[in-house]
Amino acid sequence: MTDRGVMSYFLGMEINQTDHGIFISQNKYAEEILRKFKMENCKPTEVPLGVNEKLSKEYGGGKANEGTYRRLIGNLLYLTSTRPDLMFTMSLLSRFMHSPSDIHFKTAKRVLSIFSWNSRKQEVVSQSIAEAEYIVTAAAANQAIWLRKFLCDLFQIRL
CATH class of the missing domain: 1.20.5 (Single alpha-helices involved in coiled-coils or other helix-helix interfaces)
Structure with a gap:
């Protein structure tokens, strides 16, 4: 075992230790996901799911790429460790991993656009x-x- 000093980054989590406590964030990981799914310049949103939006298996629209959808959902589920407010939306979206539609994929990308607020310019x-x-x-x-x-x-x- 080797002592490498105070931990600052581990498994996609940034750790900041001060006299007032230990603070954990995943800003860098969220920015990596935005880059991975080519959403660096997306329009930011404040809520992960639209008001009264109901998702179902029988939604119209085309079929989304299952592999890409699963990767996006997996990445977003990992972000719930520091963002518990996303848990309901992510558990809802994970129900459609076996057969996602374009609507499900767009909703998952909307969740991802929550993190773009970190990189926008002052309005x-x-x-x-x-x-x-x-x-x-x-x-x-x-x-x-x-x-x-x-x-x-x-x-x-x-x-």
Whole structure:
């Protein structure tokens, strides 16, 4: 056994150890998947599954390549270790691995487009430092509100 010091990257997971805790992310792995499926410049989305979208085996449309679909689903399932919010969608999409349609493949690619937010440019050009700080603060507040709602749903807490 060899001591190689503090772990920073292991099995596609980035590990950041600080005095406040250990933080795990898969940003690099997600970017690799985006490149693998040629989706680096895709339009980002915030939710993995459309509202009231129901998937079934009898969906119309053409048949998707089973091997490519299985690789995409396998890669996305590995991402659920740091993104549990994707678990429902991924378990739903994995039901169609034996006979995926184009609709199933497009839905799986929509899940992948969630990760493209990390690589997009800022949409607003600020004219001052104060305006830039306001934009960042508003974005952080939106993320905090979303996280609070997510945790309340997860632990079934009422506000």
